[in-house]
Amino acid sequence: MFSSSFRKYLFICKTRIIRSFTYRFDVFGNILMQTIVMVTTAFFWKALFQDETFRNGITADNMMTYTIMSSVLSVLFTTGVERRIQESVEKGSIAIDLMRPVNVFGMFFAEDLGNLIALLFQNLLPILLLGSLLIKVPTIVSVSAIPMFAVSVILSMAINWLTAAIFGMWAFTAISMDALFQVKKHLIRLLSGSIIPIWFFPKWLAGILNALPFVYIYQLPLDIYIGSASNEEIQGRMLIQLIWVLILAALFYLFSKKSLKKVLVQGG
Amino acid sequence: MKKVHFCLAHHLRVTMYTIKMALLTIIEYPSNILGWLISNPIQFLLGFATIKFAVEQFGEINGWDYGQLAFLYGISVISHALSMIFFVQGWFMGYYVIDGAFDRFLTRPMSVLYQFFFTNINIFGFTDLIPGILVFLYGCVQTDFAFTVSNVLGIIVMLTGAVLIRGGIYILLGSTSFWTKSANDFGQFTQEIFDKTTMYPLSMYPEAMQLILTFLIPIGWVSFYPASELLGMKTLCSSGGMGVWITLAAGIATMLAAGLVFQTGLKKYESAGN
Numbered sequence A: 001m002f003s004s005s006f007r008k009y010l011f012i013c014k015t016r017i018i019r020s021f022t023y024r025f026d027v028f029g030n031i032l033m034q035t036i037v038m039v040t041t042a043f044f045w046k047a048l049f050q051d052e053t054f055r056n057g058i059t060a061d062n063m064m065t066y067t068i069m070s071s072v073l074s075v076l077f078t079t080g081v082e083r084r085i086q087e088s089v090e091k092g093s094i095a096i097d098l099m100r101p102v103n104v105f106g107m108f109f110a111e112d113l114g115n116l117i118a119l120l121f122q123n124l125l126p127i128l129l130l131g132s133l134l135i136k137v138p139t140i141v142s143v144s145a146i147p148m149f150a151v152s153v154i155l156s157m158a159i160n161w162l163t164a165a166i167f168g169m170w171a172f173t174a175i176s177m178d179a180l181f182q183v184k185k186h187l188i189r190l191l192s193g194s195i196i197p198i199w200f201f202p203k204w205l206a207g208i209l210n211a212l213p214f215v216y217i218y219q220l221p222l223d224i225y226i227g228s229a230s231n232e233e234i235q236g237r238m239l240i241q242l243i244w245v246l247i248l249a250a251l252f253y254l255f256s257k258k259s260l261k262k263v264l265v266q267g268g
Numbered sequence B: 001m002k003k004v005h006f007c008l009a010h011h012l013r014v015t016m017y018t019i020k021m022a023l024l025t026i027i028e029y030p031s032n033i034l035g036w037l038i039s040n041p042i043q044f045l046l047g048f049a050t051i052k053f054a055v056e057q058f059g060e061i062n063g064w065d066y067g068q069l070a071f072l073y074g075i076s077v078i079s080h081a082l083s084m085i086f087f088v089q090g091w092f093m094g095y096y097v098i099d100g101a102f103d104r105f106l107t108r109p110m111s112v113l114y115q116f117f118f119t120n121i122n123i124f125g126f127t128d129l130i131p132g133i134l135v136f137l138y139g140c141v142q143t144d145f146a147f148t149v150s151n152v153l154g155i156i157v158m159l160t161g162a163v164l165i166r167g168g169i170y171i172l173l174g175s176t177s178f179w180t181k182s183a184n185d186f187g188q189f190t191q192e193i194f195d196k197t198t199m200y201p202l203s204m205y206p207e208a209m210q211l212i213l214t215f216l217i218p219i220g221w222v223s224f225y226p227a228s229e230l231l232g233m234k235t236l237c238s239s240g241g242m243g244v245w246i247t248l249a250a251g252i253a254t255m256l257a258a259g260l261v262f263q264t265g266l267k268k269y270e271s272a273g274n
Helices: A002-020 A024-049 A060-076 A081-091 A094-099 A104-134 A143-172 A178-191 A203-211 A219-226 A231-262 B002-027 B030-058 B066-099 B102-106 B112-118 B123-142 B149-180 B187-198 B207-216 B224-231 B243-268
Strands: none
Touching: A002 A104, A024 A060, A024 A104, A024 B030, A024 B187, A060 A104, A060 A143, A060 A219, A081 A094, A081 A104, A081 A143, A081 A178, A094 A104, A104 A143, A104 A231, A143 A178, A143 A219, A143 A231, A178 B030, A219 A231, B002 B030, B002 B112, B002 B123, B030 B066, B030 B123, B066 B112, B066 B123, B066 B149, B066 B187, B066 B224, B102 B112, B112 B243, B149 B187, B149 B224, B149 B243, B224 B243
16 A cells, blocks of 8 residues: 555656756756856855954855855755646646645655756756866865754755745635745745855844744755854754754644645636 | 827827736736735845845955945846836747747737837836835945935936846847747846846956956946946946946947847747647
């Protein structure tokens, strides 16, 4: 029983991988764009830091690593679930999605996973390579930080996907979501430490952000990677990260039951 | 003379009608307007706030303090907003070519270029204008910018030029679809590049890149050179006190080139069959 339903999701995952390799221009375009963003951000930090050291011992060199790894992580945090829901509702094909003999969110997750596997080769590796060539080789602060980094990235991915899915559930009832998606995108971009680490923010603002889930998407794994916080601090924050995963998972479970009852089906 | 007058009045009337239509279309989805009204200001105000926080820690970046950066950032966002209002369709030209949407323009008794530019007024662009003006005014206060007649004239000339440069580049990129026949969406791509090169001082990039963005692609003239001149900042290439006028000239030249490429490309247009 378990293996047969697992195989369904695996198949969905596989079709996505195959599909991803058919759009070649998108691939090159994305790599080029992400590289430009990465390199220009690196120049921004170089110009800002000059030869100075920030109060937590961070130098321009650390910021180069931060920038490259942030771009790399952003590939892992690519999700299609919100758009997927919106498009299905817009076209009315959500009715067919719901009739399929799989859990609809399980299907969206499998699709995202398939896309992600393709992106590892199409985006993550090229960006890591280009970053190493054009900026510097982004080395981790110490070998002992690797397991912690890996665990926190997985938790980050969970927070990221759950946030996207919960957010996407709105699309079941509201058709036009473009602006809302933009709001979410910018909030995550600017308040998660993906572009500018939150240690630069005023204390009060950093305090508020530390209570929100966003910083546990980018900032925490990146802090672990460049070693900008003590071990005790990291462990404390990883605990909060785990708590956020659990809270979001609970919310996801709750909302997914409710939202499916209110699905708006249009067209015919 | 009478004929020219009639022609102008006719074009003006058509433009007014399309603006009215654009307004009516967006009123159809009120929640959408509200969404953009929140989303776009958040993007740019938060964007500037984060830069300010980072720069404040060090005092300045390449000799620019955050007041001057606000001035530059504001100009960049205002010119972006205006270009969104008038020229955003350049981003979607690929879809027009693929869908055969130019058929509609070609069969009407007006120039295709005129119709394409002026019958697609994007009212949502105004939501970008608000944060742009706010950050710009903040920068003006921080830098004690004097609103003298020549400065105000300078800003108007500069913004006109900047919008023409941006619009010209959108259309040049979009026109490639006539040849490639594919719906490449350059929107996000161009926005990222313009953001990175016009919101921050160009002087933080390597000299080779600065030279390219000064002489080859006139992006440096969108905000960096004219703003430097208005604020009295040093730049790699001196604009000799003519910065805002060079921006205008560069804008007109880019737009003329874009128009030419558009017209040439249009001859390659072969509609979409169905």
